[in-house]
Amino acid sequence: MHVRPGRERDLPGIVVIYNHYVRRSPASFEVLAVGVEDRRDWFEAHAQGGRHQLWVAADDRGRILGWATTSPFRPRAAYATTVESSVYCRTDSLHRGLGTALYSALFHAIRDEDIERIVAAVTLPNPASIGLHRSFGFRPVGVFTRVGRKLGRYWDVAWFERPRVLPSVRNASTEGVRTPAASRSGPPGRHRDIDDDAAPDAERETERELLDDRLPDSFLREEPEPTRARGRGRREAPARPSTLGRRTVRIGTG
């Protein structure tokens, strides 16, 4: 398996992966399948290096197994130093470290860019995505409730954030900071894109807060209320129990 910057000829493989989630999953809030032609401008916007990049994982035959991007967060100019990260893997290649490999490469590639924050949105429930983001030092910020309607029901979306570069586990642990990855897996170095020298002392106080394992109360809800979709008189699927409670999700809370 190789992880490398995306090329235009990767677009068919990228689109196949993405359309699976567009059609069948709330992981993407797009509802109409995209075509390769639709994605050419998107590709160009991620192909110049800089803040917005596309990385792919491919097998030895060149088949695309997954991809990850950093993209603009919001269009207004002052948001330019914030990027939103996304990652999608083939359904037959989940939970084998692909997402980790993609984020490692992507975040390393942007480590010298003029980026202050990386943010990520996760439609709930999605334990794998939460696990991935926590293992890269993303801090849960909050949950927007019922902000998307897809597949016959409304979905909550959790937002996560992290600085572009995390302090090293070595430095963090000597200062008593438990990073999510370090707390789960023990040995330093589980933060795959950490820059040992990049966190000046002045930033560490902020990093300490960002890496704090405490979760907002809203992340600990057990059972969302069953709800009815408005406006079209149709009943939503019964709400599934949240998998974001402490009992069911490994999110680095120890």
Ligand SMILES: CC(C)(COP(=O)(O)OP(=O)(O)OC[C@H]1O[C@@H](n2cnc3c(N)ncnc32)[C@H](O)[C@@H]1OP(=O)(O)O)[C@@H](O)C(=O)NCCC(=O)NCCS
């Ligand atoms: C989310 C996704 C990108 C993660 O990639 P992946 O290759 O499956 O994940 P990895 O194997 O690299 O594991 C990443 C972390 O998540 C954890 N994790 C993976 N699957 C998990 C699961 N089902 N439940 C709980 N944690 C899980 C892993 O333990 C790992 O943490 P660790 O390194 O601290 O042990 C992938 O599952 C995917 O493409 N899902 C569908 C699309 C999607 O939801 N994309 C994200 C949109 S926000």
